Amino acid sequence: MKPAGVTLSPESFRDAVISPYGAPISSLLVRSSGLTSGSDPHGRQIYIIQPIILYRKYKPTAIFTGTALLPENRVLVCKNDGTVEAIINEPEAGDDVELLDGLLSPGFINAHCHIELSHFKGIIPEHTGLVNFVGQVMTRREEKNAEEKLAAMQAAQQELWESGTVAVGDICNTTDSFIIKQNSPLYWHNFIEVTGFVDAAAQKRLIDAEQILKQFLQTSSMVNGQASMVPHAPYSVSKALFQLLNDRTANQIITIHNQESTAEDELYKTKSGDFLAFYKNFGIDISSFEPTAKSGLQSWLPYFNNHQKIISVHNSFTSQADIDFAQNKLSFCLCPNANLYIENVLPPVELLVQNDCNIILGTDSYASNHQLNMMAEIDTIQKNFPLIPLATILQWATLNGAKALGIEKDFGSFEKGKRPGLVLIKDGQAKKV
Numbered sequence: 001m002k003p004a005g006v007t008l009s010p011e012s013f014r015d016a017v018i019s020p021y022g023a024p025i026s027s028l029l030v031r032s033s034g035l036t037s038g039s040d041p042h043g044r045q046i047y048i049i050q051p052i053i054l055y056r057k058y059k060p061t062a063i064f065t066g067t068a069l070l071p072e073n074r075v076l077v078c079k080n081d082g083t084v085e086a087i088i089n090e091p092e093a094g095d096d097v098e099l100l101d102g103l104l105s106p107g108f109i110n111a112h113c114h115i116e117l118s119h120f121k122g123i124i125p126e127h128t129g130l131v132n133f134v135g136q137v138m139t140r141r142e143e144k145n146a147e148e149k150l151a152a153m154q155a156a157q158q159e160l161w162e163s164g165t166v167a168v169g170d171i172c173n174t175t176d177s178f179i180i181k182q183n184s185p186l187y188w189h190n191f192i193e194v195t196g197f198v199d200a201a202a203q204k205r206l207i208d209a210e211q212i213l214k215q216f217l218q219t220s221s222m223v224n225g226q227a228s229m230v231p232h233a234p235y236s237v238s239k240a241l242f243q244l245l246n247d248r249t250a251n252q253i254i255t256i257h258n259q260e261s262t263a264e265d266e267l268y269k270t271k272s273g274d275f276l277a278f279y280k281n282f283g284i285d286i287s288s289f290e291p292t293a294k295s296g297l298q299s300w301l302p303y304f305n306n307h308q309k310i311i312s313v314h315n316s317f318t319s320q321a322d323i324d325f326a327q328n329k330l331s332f333c334l335c336p337n338a339n340l341y342i343e344n345v346l347p348p349v350e351l352l353v354q355n356d357c358n359i360i361l362g363t364d365s366y367a368s369n370h371q372l373n374m375m376a377e378i379d380t381i382q383k384n385f386p387l388i389p390l391a392t393i394l395q396w397a398t399l400n401g402a403k404a405l406g407i408e409k410d411f412g413s414f415e416k417g418k419r420p421g422l423v424l425i426k427d428g429q430a431k432k433v
């Protein structure tokens with residue numbers, strides 16, 4: 001580079017700065033510069049070099065890339081806006097390396113949440129069982145006013161963000177959460193949930209959900225994310241509604257609560273179990289429901305044959321026969337802390353791993369969880385299934401979740417050009433960098 005004060009054309013300056021591509025990356029990073037021009041007292045044009053730091057370089061204790069833990073002494077290089085440039089060896093990194101104490105991971109993908117239920121925090125007791133839990137969510141939604149609901153959602157979003165979540169698969173029964181999503185730093189896939197266990201009401205239920213979906217889609221430019229219509233659960237969606245939803249969701253990403261309790265399989269196999277009293281309580285006429293003699297999963301999955309990408313959530317009582325039946329068509333989303341909260345059970349994690357299932361993670365909502373912190377879900381899996389390596393679980397929480405939500409182009413791993421967010425993990429705690 002020519003000495004300061006010597007006239008330098010923008011072209012030659014640009015060449016001087018940019019041509020080191022291929023030279024040690026440190027020279028490129030340190031010399032990234034801006035340029036302004038002016039003239040000296042004799043009217044000669046001069047260019048002034050203004051150093052601008054365009055990159056940030058992080059050297060944590062270890063790096064998880066989205067698929068693997070790297071050996072020590074690696075440096076993650078990002079642009080100032082967080083776009084990944086490279087992972088390089090420490091000696092090549094030059095100056096200005098920021099040291100981080102902990103494991104650096106791409107931002108978490110929380111594939112199952114209901115932020116609009118945040119006002120339920122601490123309200124429903126633990127271990128009530130699913131049927132009782134669902135009844136309480138249905139009857140107690142309006143115990144808080146709009147202001148309290150909004151404040152609860154804002155606090156929830158704050159916790160998600162600060163604990164390293166960058167994208168959420170979020171169930172919506174209403175447009176309540178719309179307001180916080182308009183100005184959110186997070187990516188949201190809004191799953192507009194449809195319920196209705198009586199065939200005769202199916203069309204109306206779909207139309208009502210269409211209205212909510214429309215609002216999310218119409219202002220999609222204001223909302224960072226996507227929206228699609230989804231069934232709630234096998235025990236709350238009728239045959240006619242499943243069929244309508246299949247027509248309505250061709251090639252889309254859908255999700256469904258699956259096998260969260262044994263009552264679900266009992267209902268489908270023999271039309272018996274705790275759900276019968278539940279329907280009676282709520283005056284739901286189930287005379288047209290016919291048991292299939294199959295499990296819940298084996299009953300609902302065949303309805304979807306329009307190339308949907310399907311996320312099956314909870315799966316606490318999913319069996320080998322169900323996994324065989326699903327033939328890798330599903331992403332299995334696990335929310336272990338919610339399962340412990342409601343039913344005091346854990347999903348069959350080892351069985352899913354042995355079968356090489358595509359596993360992803362979510363927190364569910366404050367109605368069934370004390371926190372919306374993905375690290376707490378990872379901790380629970382580590383404690384209860386200590387043979388599963390941390391890198392495997394982290395991949396569920398990052399790249400697998402991103403793929404399930406169709407956002408792996410931007411999220412889920414430290415690959416050049418992605419902007420996946422950074423999470424620092426230390427002593428079982430995760431925080432956004």
Ligand SMILES: [Zn+2]
Pocket residue numbers: 112113114171257364365
């Ligand atoms: Zn849920």
